[in-house]
Structures are given as structure tokens and as C-alpha cells.
Amino acid sequence: MRIFLDTANLEEIRQAAAWGVVSGVTTNPSLMAKEKGADFQETIREICSLIDGPISAEVTALDTEGMIAQARDQAKWHRNVVIKVPITPAGLGATKVLSAEGISTNLTLCFSTNQALLAAAAGATYVSPFLGRLDDIGHDGIAVVAEIVSVYKNYGLRTQVIAASIRHPLHVVAAAKAGAHIATIPYKVLTQMVEHPLTKNGLDRFMADWASRK
Ligand code: E4P
Secondary structure (H helix, E strand, O other), X not given: OEEEEEOOOHHHHXXXXXXXXXXXXXXXXXXXXXXXXXXXXXXXXXXXXXXXXXXXXXXXXOOHHHHHHHHHHHHOOOOOEEEEEEOXXXXXXXXXXXXXXXXXXXXXXXXXXXXXXXXXXXXXXXXXXXXXXXHHOOOOHHHHHHHHHHXXXXXXXXXXXXXXXXXXXXXHHHHXXXXXXXXXXXXXXXXXXXXXXXXXXXXXXXXXHHHHOO
């Protein structure tokens, strides 16, 4: 399972890039809004310079023509830009056109297997089921991810599943067990993944023993 970072914060992306484990980044309008005053295009270009992999930039138009126009513009920002499109009738129509033009898409706000089937039928490159938000309303988010992966396998569908809306390290393990191609992870969860008290204690002891050798 590949690891993407779910943030528009350049400092977090710089830090994570240095670990050498991140192969893409997803942003959305809410994540962009947290970066007060940041220009969208400049931020996406900067992210593309930090991580050599798919970088999702979301459209904000709600109609098919508007989405297509924004997507065509955003796709010119960098060869790695992936256009994030909401799963709506307008979004599916835009995805069909963009896919025929060779523009990569990430169908976002996916909460069901039916939506994921439609995303694949429209030619989406990626689909992002939001498992944390499903858990929030008492549904089983990871079960939806697993079902999408299984149904895609039945028909050899090539759309890649990005487990999104990840809230804690167990979500990452569950996404991997469910067979998600990718998990897009907030920076905080990425740091939690590497931490283990036995690793810290073990390293402290190695260092103390090394310093005390005769
Ligand atoms: C996915 O691409 C979204 O940016 C993100 O995972 C949404 O997560 P949230 O539910 O924590 O906002």
C-alpha cells in the first residue's frame, strides 16, 4: 500500500518528504483554507517540487463545464497534478471528459460502493472513500473500503482505491488489510505510525550502553 500525505501544509510535506516514504499528496478546499493567504496554484506547484508523485488539487466548480475548465487549467500546473472531483452527476460527467483527454482524476467524497462503481465507470484514476467520516456517523468505514476493493477486483477495474479521512494509526493498518492501493494520511498520524515505546526505550538503552563501554 502506497502512502500519500493528506495536507496542504508545506512544512509538514517537507518534513515527511525527508523520510522518503511518501509517494503522493492529497489536498482539498478545507485543507487549503487552513493555509491562510496561500495561493492555490503556487502551493500545488511547491508540493509538486517536494514530492515526485500524484498531487491532488480539487476543483470548486459545481457544474460539469466549470469543473472541466478548472481541471484543464490545473492540469497545466504540473505533470503530476491529479484533479480531485466530487462524486456527483456533474463530477462524473466531467471525469468522463477528463479521462478521455488523459487527465488524471481522483473522485472524492465517496461513501459507498455504488459511488465507487460509478467513479470507475466514468474512468476515474483514483477513488477516495472517506472512512473516518463514515465511522463518525456510526457506519463501518473500513468495510466500505474492503467492499470497493473486492468489487473492483471482480471486474478487473483499474481505478485505484485511496483510503481517505484517516484518523488514527489503526485506520492505516485496516486499510492495508482491506487491500486499499493507497492510504492518504494526515501528518500527525504519519508520525504516530513510526512511534513505539519499545523502539524509544531500546534506542535509549543502546546509546547508554554504547557510551558506557570500556
Ligand atoms: C481526502 O482526500 C480528503 O482530503 C481527506 O482525507 C478528508 O479527511 P477528513 O474527513 O479528515 O476531512
